[in-house]
Amino acid sequence: MDILAHGLWAGLGAAAWHQRRPLDRRTVGLAVGLAVLPDLPQFAPLLALALSSMDGWRVLLAYANALPGYEPPLSPMLAGLTHHLHCVMHSALVAGAVTWGLWLWLGRFWLxxxxxxxxxxxxxxxxxxxxxxxxxxxxxxxxxxDGVAWNTPRFMVTNYLAIAVAAMVVFHRRSRTR
Incomplete structure (x- = not known):
């Protein structure tokens, strides 16, 4: 899914949770931040390329907006680095290890x-x-x-319509409870 949609879904989830059990703004902000974070590290090597190469911005933008099979060619080292950063941040095992470590440190699940x-x-x-x-x-x-490709027009329209409907439901409930 695209980065913005991850943030919106997390924000809606936090708003729905807040209706039942209060959440402070810091917790909501951190949850939304962590919802978008996994897609960002893989762009770091491309950002470094963009800052150090005349052609770098074009490659970065082409990569960020690529459809399946139309990604710009990257050097083997850059392709491997972006791939592994993506894998690390999208792994339930890595997220589980971080969750476990924080649980041991804090003595509870960090919301x-x-x-x-x-x-x-x-x-x-x-x-x-x-x-x-x-x-x-x-x-x-x-x-x-092998899931549904998030970056197809059909999925994007469906996803943002679902976000709009979910927002209407969440915020309609919120206005009724006041």
Whole structure:
């Protein structure tokens, strides 16, 4: 799914949760931030290329807006680095290890992690095998479900309509409870 939609879904989830149990703004902000974070590290090497190369911005924009099979050619090192950063951030095993570590440290589940978990779970089903499948068990395996391609016009329209409907439901309930 696209980065903006991850943030919107996390924000809607937090708004729905807040109706039943209050959440402070910091927790909501961190959850939304962690919902968009997994898609950002893979762009870091491309951003470095953009800042250090005349052709870098074109490559970065082409990569960010590519449809399956139309990604710009990258050097083997750059392709491998972006791929592994994507895999690390979309792995339930990595998210689980971070969750476990924070649980041991804090003595409880750190609620903003729901943002990251929502990202991983959503992307398992919204990435096709043709375009960055989400390797949910990385680094043990690269296996990922062949889901629906998130970047097709049909999915994008359906997803944003679903976000709009969910927002109307959540905020309609909120106005009724006041």
């Amino acid at each position: 903003p992690l729901w943002g990251w978990w929502s990202h991983v779970l959503i992307d398992v089903f919204t990435h096709s095998a043709d375009f960055y499948p989400s390797p949910v068990f990385y680094p043990v395996t690269y296996w990922g479900l």
